[in-house]
Amino acid sequence: xxxxxxxxxxxxxxxxxxxxxxxxxxxxxxxxxxxxxxxxxxxxxxxxxxxxxxxxxxxxxxxxxxxxxxxxxxxxxxxxxxxxxxxxxxxxxxxxxxxxxxxxxxxxxxxxxxxxxxxxxxxxxxxxxxxxxxxxxxxxxxxxxxxxxxxxxxxxxxxxxxxxxxxxxxxxxxxxxxxxxxxxx
Numbered sequence: 001x002x003x004x005x006x007x008x009x010x011x012x013x014x015x016x017x018x019x020x021x022x023x024x025x026x027x028x029x030x031x032x033x034x035x036x037x038x039x040x041x042x043x044x045x046x047x048x049x050x051x052x053x054x055x056x057x058x059x060x061x062x063x064x065x066x067x068x069x070x071x072x073x074x075x076x077x078x079x080x081x082x083x084x085x086x087x088x089x090x091x092x093x094x095x096x097x098x099x100x101x102x103x104x105x106x107x108x109x110x111x112x113x114x115x116x117x118x119x120x121x122x123x124x125x126x127x128x129x130x131x132x133x134x135x136x137x138x139x140x141x142x143x144x145x146x147x148x149x150x151x152x153x154x155x156x157x158x159x160x161x162x163x164x165x166x167x168x169x170x171x172x173x174x175x176x177x178x179x180x181x182x183x184x185x
Contacts, residue, residue, distance in 0.1 A: 005065075005158050012061050012151065019058070023051040043120035050118075050141045057148025061155050073174060081172045085163045088173035092156045092163070099153040106146030114139025 030044035063069050076084045076091070117135040125133050163173060 002162070005155075005162075008155065008158070009062065009065055012058060016055060016058055016062070019051055019055050023048055023055065026051075043124050046118065046120040053141060054144045054148075057144045058151065060148055061151045064152065064155060076173050081170055082167050084173045085167050085171075089160050089163045092160045095156050096153045096160075099149045099156070103146040103150045103153065106149065107143065110139050110142035110146065114142045 026041075026044050027048055030041055030048075034040045060069070076087045078084075079087060114137050116138055118138055118141070122135045125135050166173075166175070
């Protein structure tokens with residue numbers, strides 16, 4: 001399971017790295033064109049905004065992995081090891097329930113309100129290829145929330161499996177991060 005987690009984190013990290021590379025390249029190009037040549041790309045700011053939305057929701061998964069999301073593990077760590085693991089499993093299950101609701105309504109929102117074309121792309125692609133050329137819809141921006149949160153729920157589910165395997169070993173829930181760090185090095 002730890003190998004699956006590492007693979008999952010590596011895939012998400014790679015996607016994020018490429019999104020950030022594209023984001024920085026478009027921003028740099030926009031700055032050079034605007035201040036160096038007194039012109040600009042009409043679509044650059046919009047693309048950067050949408051990439052930043054996607055990066056934010058995907059990066060939440062990695063922030064969780066690194067322990068950078070706020071949590072209060074005092075009760076879990078004060079309990080005996082098995083009770084702390086059970087509490088961690090219950091907390092992750094409740095997190096998955098909440099994330100599932102947000103994912104569901106995120107897809108509902110995206111499908112109901114995502115049919116309009118992305119404004120800058122409509123302008124750009126319409127000028128290049130004609131007014132009948134298919135233009136990406138804002139649906140692809142709106143689904144960043146449910147996709148990112150679904151990946152987050154999947155990550156919580158992976159930890160539930162690992163916590164369940166740790167029951168009876170005398171390990172604590174906080175040892176999961178330590179085991180991951182030790183295995184990574």
